Amino acid sequence: MVLRVLGKMMIPFIMLFALYVQFHGDYGPGGGFQAGVIFAAAIILYGLIFGIHNAMRVVPPDVVRVLIAAGVLLYASTGVAGLILGANFLDYDVLAKDPIEGQHIGILLIEFGVGTTVAAVMITIYFAFAGRQR
Amino acid sequence: MAVTVLAIIRLHNLVAVVMLSGFYSLLAATLFVVLDAVDVAFTEAAVGAGISTILMLGTLALTTQHEKVRALPRFPLILVALTGVALIYGTADMPDFGDPESPIHEHVAPRYIERSAEEIGLPNIVTSVLASYRGYDTLGEVTVIFTAGIGILTLLGVRRWRSRKPGPDTATGDEDRNAAGGDRA
Numbered sequence: 001m002v003l004r005v006l007g008k009m010m011i012p013f014i015m016l017f018a019l020y021v022q023f024h025g026d027y028g029p030g031g032g033f034q035a036g037v038i039f040a041a042a043i044i045l046y047g048l049i050f051g052i053h054n055a056m057r058v059v060p061p062d063v064v065r066v067l068i069a070a071g072v073l074l075y076a077s078t079g080v081a082g083l084i085l086g087a088n089f090l091d092y093d094v095l096a097k098d099p100i101e102g103q104h105i106g107i108l109l110i111e112f113g114v115g116t117t118v119a120a121v122m123i124t125i126y127f128a129f130a131g132r133q134r
Numbered sequence: 135m136a137v138t139v140l141a142i143i144r145l146h147n148l149v150a151v152v153m154l155s156g157f158y159s160l161l162a163a164t165l166f167v168v169l170d171a172v173d174v175a176f177t178e179a180a181v182g183a184g185i186s187t188i189l190m191l192g193t194l195a196l197t198t199q200h201e202k203v204r205a206l207p208r209f210p211l212i213l214v215a216l217t218g219v220a221l222i223y224g225t226a227d228m229p230d231f232g233d234p235e236s237p238i239h240e241h242v243a244p245r246y247i248e249r250s251a252e253e254i255g256l257p258n259i260v261t262s263v264l265a266s267y268r269g270y271d272t273l274g275e276v277t278v279i280f281t282a283g284i285g286i287l288t289l290l291g292v293r294r295w296r297s298r299k300p301g302p303d304t305a306t307g308d309e310d311r312n313a314a315g316g317d318r319a
Binding site: 004021023025026027028029030031033034037038040041044048059067068070071076081089090092098100103104106107110111114117118120122124125126128129130132133 | 173176179186192193240257264269280283
């Protein structure tokens with residue numbers, strides 16, 4: 001009971017913190033890898049407290065599996081977008097008129113890709129392990 | 135940290151070993167903070183102490199909690215000891231800790247530190263290097279994680295999730311729903 005009440009209170013803040021780490025990684029410590037893991041930790045905590053089947057209802061495994069690939073694709077297509085706009089692969093200068101703004105957009109996009117893939121993979125691994133029990 | 139490692143070697147209860155390795159990761163994270171590598175410390179605390187402990191516990195739940203004690207294997211022990219000695223001998227050639235003349239500080243690092251503010255415009259140089267200068271490497275890292283996820287899916291199976299009907303695990307959830315339904319009724 002205590003766990004469930006505390007969990008309900010904590011999980012939104014963990015997710016918020018994950019988003020903060022994700023999008024504030026440019027200015028402070030953090031980035032996609034850490035944010036993805038923290039976000040996954042929130043889902044896993046939910047799964048531990050309320051049962052894995054409830055967690056699977058909140059975050060359907062099918063969707064998570066698509067997200068695994070979506071993150072990598074977002075990252076790679078950011079690189080390809082640079083190619084199409086006439087620069088090197090993963091060169092973000094050309095993504096906006098101002099090179100620095102382009103770098104900002106590029107880094108934000110690829111970090112988001114990283115975070116998506118990391119979170120999705122961690123959740124999938126947890127589902128795969130915990131879903132097999134008994 | 136050394137005490138933790140010795141305890142990990144000594145213990146045969148794997149749950150305790152997993153807990154201690156999480157603790158070790160936390161200690162390593164504090165070490166990284168002391169070395170001013172906040173990004174690395176962050177990762178170590180989140181991945182090493184957090185997620186991997188849970189995943190290891192999940193593995194233990196699928197396998198067993200107790201280590202099978204066997205006689206100490208001689209040959210691997212000698213091999214590991216020799217490798218360790220060779221590695222320690224190798225560190226004798228390394229530049230002193232914090233030496234400004236060491237190759238690592240004279241290669242690309244000064245350029246990153248001097249130019250990244252005007253080229254990338256981010257205060258966190260770690261992010262600039264990771265996401266922009268070394269973006270190709272990071273793409274590789276993400277692909278590694280992607281591959282790991284696909285591997286786990288392949289090994290542990292996916293279809294079983296779908297075919298399985300909600301079991302006794304969901305009892306709490308069902309109660310919730312019943313309670314909610316009752317309220318409405």
